[in-house]
Amino acid sequence: MTPHTDDMLKRLAQAVVDMDEEGAVAAAHRVIEQGLDPYVAITEGLSRGMLEVGDLYDRGVYFVPEILICSDAMTSAIEVLKPHITTAPEHKPVTVILGVVEGDIHDIGKNIVKIMLEAAGFEVQDLGRDVPAEAFVAAARDAGSGIVGLSTLMSTTMKNMGKTIQALTEAGLREKFGVMIGGCPASAAFAKQIGADGYGQNAQQAIALAERLAARSTAEEPIPRPG
C-alpha cells in the first residue's frame, strides 16, 4: 500500500470517527478522482473508522447519538463510492438477516448492531421492525444460509422470537442459519429455551456472537474482515 493510499484511508476513517459527514463525502470523492480502489476505501478506511466508533461506544465515550451520526457519515461516503466498485470481494460475506420481531417498533439497538456488523464485514439484510415470522423465513430462503438476528425491547413480543425460530424450523431452514437474539427482556436462558444459538446483551456481544456463528458454519471460509 502506498503512503498516499494509506493517508487517504486514515482520512476516511477519521472522518467517520469525527462525525464529519462532509469530510467523509469529500474524501470519498477524492478516492474516485485519484483512481484509488473504492472497495478498499470502504473496507479499510470507512469500516475501520466505524470499528473504532464501536470501541468508543463500548468504552462509554460515544453513545447512541454519536453512533448514528458516525454511521450517517459512513453511509453518505459509501453512496459516493459504491457505484464505482468493480472488485468483487474475495470471500462472499456472511449474510445476517436482522429485524425487530412482530409487534415491536423499538429499533435503536438493532440499528446499532446493523452498523457494527457491516463495519465488521458482514452483509446485513435489515428487515426493519414489526417483522412477522413469515418475512424472516422468506428472507432466509432467499439468502440460503447465514445468520438470523432477532431483536425486541418488549416482554410482550418475546414470544415472537420463538415463533420465528419455529417457522424457520418448519420451513426446513433452521440448520442453514445461526440464530441470535438480543434486547433487554431476553437472556441467555431464554435463548436456550426457544432454541436460539445465543443471546447478545449489547452490540459488542452481538458482533462477537455473529463471528462465532459464522466461523462455525463456514469453517473452510472464515468471514472477511477489513485488513
Added chain:
Amino acid sequence: MTQDRMSPKERIGAFLSGGTLDRFPCVPLILNHAARISGVKIGEHNRNGRIMGECHIAAYRRYGQDLITIFSDTAVVAEAMGTELHYPADDVPRVERPAVTDPNDRSRLVRPAAGDAGLGVYLEAIRTAVAAVGDEVAVTCCFAAPFTTAAGLRGTDQLARDLYRNRDLAHDLLKLSLEVCKDFSDAVVDAGGIPVIVDPVATGSVLGERQFREFALPYLQELHAHIARRGLPVVLHICGQTSRILDAMLEAGAALLSLDDISMSEARDRAADRVALMGNVRPAQTLLQGTPEDVLREVRELCAIGRECRRGFILGSGCEVPIESPVENVEAMLAGVREFGRLD
C-alpha cells in the same frame, strides 16, 4: 404470614413524612398488567378511562400494593400534541407517525387541553380509582417527561441525531413538551392523583451523562419544581441502565428515584443518603419468566439492601410488570415484603 397493620395510604403517608412504618412499601409497577386481572383487552384498557380505572381497582383488590400506578404508554403526551399512535386490540399502542417527522412540522404542534386524547383517559381513570379506593390507597399517574415526550414527537432516532445536528429544534420540542407536562401534572393533581414522571428514552442505555445534563435534566428539574409547588413528593422513574447518569439524576429534584438496570447496592452506595430509592425486581427475567421462589429470593436481597437506605426504600419492579406475568409472581412480591421487609 405476618399481617399488615397499616393501610397503603397510611404506609405511604408515614414513608413520606418520616414516620414509623410496619414494613417497606411495595409498589410493583402494575401498569397494563391491570387489564389482565379483569380479563380486559389492552386496547380497551388504554382507550377507556372508566375501564382503565376499574381494572386498577380490581388489580389493587387482588394484590394490595401500596400505590396504584395508572399508565398505558410513554407516547400519550406526544399523542395529545400531534403524534399518531396505533392501538392494537390486545397489545400496547405504538407510534405510527411522529408529529414532527419534518422539522417544519413543529409549527403544527398542538398545546393540548389537559383532557385531550389519552390524557383524558388517564384523568377519568384517576377519578374512577380515587372514588372507589382513594381512602385506602393513593392513586398515581405515570407519564412521560419532556425528553421522552420529545422523542415521541420526533422519533427517537431523529431526536438522537438532533442532539448534534439541530439542537435548536431539540430544545424547542423539549420546551413545548415541558409546558404540556406541567399542565398535565396540574390536571392529575386536580383529579386527585399524584404524578409520577417516567423518562425511559433519557436512559443511560441511550445517552451519555453530558447529553442527559443538557437535554433531559433541566427539563426534569423544572417539571419537578412545578409538581413540588403543589405540595407533592416527586417520583422519577428511568428504566434501562442508569449507572452512567445516576449522579445527574440525583440533581433532578426528585424525592424518590425508581430504578431498573442498576444494582440496588450500587444505588445505595451512591444515592441513598440523598434520595429515597425504589426497585428493582427484574421484570422479564423474574416476574414474567421466573417462579415465585425466584421472586422471593430477589425480594429478600433487595429488602436487606433497603434497610441500609437512609432516606427510605420501596420494594418495586425494575420497570413495568410484564402484562403476562403470572399472578403468583406478583403476589410473591407482596408476600416477600411482608416476610423480609418488616420494620417494626
